[in-house]
Amino acid sequence: ADSTNDGGILVIGLGRFGGYLAESLTHLGHEVLAVDRNPELVQRWSDQLDRVVQADATEEDALRQLGASDFQSAVVAIGASVEASVLAVLALVELGGPQVWARATSTKHAKILASVGAHHVIFPEAETGERVAHLIVSKMLDFIEFGADFAIAKVRTPQSLTGRSLAEVRPAERHGVRVVGVQLPGERFRYATDDTLVLPGSTLIVEGSIEEVQRFAALT
Ligand code: ATP
Ligand code: ATP
CATH class of the missing domain: 3.30.70.1450 (Regulator of K+ conductance, C-terminal domain)
Incomplete structure (x- = not known):
């Protein structure tokens, strides 16, 4: 395990949501390790983020090699594939260690994430939609x-x-x-x-x- 991960934040998935999140955490002064399985995205983000690696987060071994259990928090920002999102959350929960934040893209997805042990489930589209509705009216x-x-x-x-x-x-x-x-x-x-x-x-x-x-x- 890598001791530089202590207190750091693991961000899995550099789509729009994960990308903004990793960037914000970095600006707030936190150590971020960003992971994406797509090498092009890893390349593209490597200028803006201190540590970006290519790995498949559904594989427990890959997460173990990254020292995932030493992180304070891990965010699974994968959206489109419910399966990949659930498997990554499950792998992180089984490794133990970080507080797992998981992004849901539907109500059912949110329920599954909670039932496999995610500590925090966020649903940005629903939350932002509801918020903006309040602001408009x-x-x-x-x-x-x-x-x-x-x-x-x-x-x-x-x-x-x-x-x-x-x-x-x-x-x-x-x-x-x-x-x-x-x-x-x-x-x-x-x-x-x-x-x-x-x-x-x-x-x-x-x-x-x-x-x-x-x-x-x-x-x-
Ligand atoms: P956004 O709305 O944030 O742009 P999205 O739902 O359009 O996201 P997704 O396809 O869910 O995009 O993926 C977000 C990122 O997660 C992608 O860059 C994708 O390569 C990455 N990703 C998907 N599966 C895995 C995995 N198993 N391991 C690591 N990264 C993954
Ligand atoms: P979200 O992230 O909110 O799920 P998205 O980016 O994945 O959205 P979009 O393809 O942008 O999805 O489309 C959102 C909705 O807007 C879709 O239901 C689509 O049918 C609708 N839409 C797209 N173009 C038009 C248009 N020209 N007129 C009316 N509706 C449209």
């Missing part, structure tokens, strides 16, 4: 949901609230949301306090139930 600029009922959103400042401090606006009492961050035009986000002035053109970070956050965004 609401006035939120960005949002994250936690569970079925809690959300944090980025919203413009409702005009009716501008020119007053948060202590005067009382968003929790009036709107059921808490303003946690404020970005004045041209500045960075700061924590909101009671004294924070809600100036026109500011962007707010608010938290609360999904319904109340959306209703607050609709005031803008």
